[in-house]
Amino acid sequence: AVGRLDERAFRERAAAVAQELAGDLRDPALLARHKSDALAGLEQIGPLAAGVTPTLVAVLHDHDRAEDRNSRVAYFCAVTRAMAGVAPQDPAVIRALAAALQREPRGGGTCHRCACALEALAVAGPAAKEIAGPVLERYAREPSQVGLNRLEQAIDATGGAATMAPSLLARARSQGVSIDDRAASLRTLAKSHDQLSPAEKDAVRVAAEGFLFDKHVEIRVAAAELLGLAGPVALVLGNEARGLSP
DSSP states (O other): OGGGOOHHHHHHHHHHHHHHHHHHHTOTTSOGGGGHHHHHHHHHHGGGGGGGHHHHHHHTTTTTTOSSHHHHHHHHHHHHHHHHHHOTTOHHHHHHHHHHHHHSOSOSSOOHHHHHHHHHHHHHGGGGHHHHHHHHHHHHHTTOOOOTTHHHHHHHHHTOGGGOHHHHHHHHHOTTSOHHHHHHHHHHHHHTGGGSOHHHHHHHHHHHHHHTTOSSHHHHHHHHHHHHTTTHHHHHHHHHHTTOOO
């Protein structure tokens, strides 16, 4: 029957179904795990469910105090995935995701909820830069454990790396951050290398030279990739650091 609908009728039907699913999300009698199907359905409906965006924002933290931690994380991440599928560039969604990151405690192991919020911000892309940029930089300055390079991916996707060079270098140096995330910070800088000012490029090259002597091969490789963008000047810096003539 759906296949026989014209485009207008299909859009109307999708919006109506989305509203029914949003009603399930607002039902206080349903547990978090019972709402997973509704959230997955909204994610699949995608932009045609844009009318339920206020509901997604309103229910993001509904189960933050659930007794089971896994249930809390699963519900929160299901909502962020629905947000990313329905209206990732909606300012209200971006503000809600940025606020969620701000309220997460620092330290204490990998923050899985943070990873889900960052993944949704990455989908938003440059639209999230102005609102979420300050929060992303704050995370870059601190030894936060996010995992799967989600922070670096969000910074890269939103286009904020060029303004965060000092913070990303500090993250690459931090011993409280995973090796993969440290290397990802250098690679994120490499992607925005052309957007850096001459002074920032010099600072990044000097820092990358030091990373060539890191004990972890992943860091050394990322530093070499970053220096490769500097061209011949990187060789001059390396020779000067060793007291050799150019």
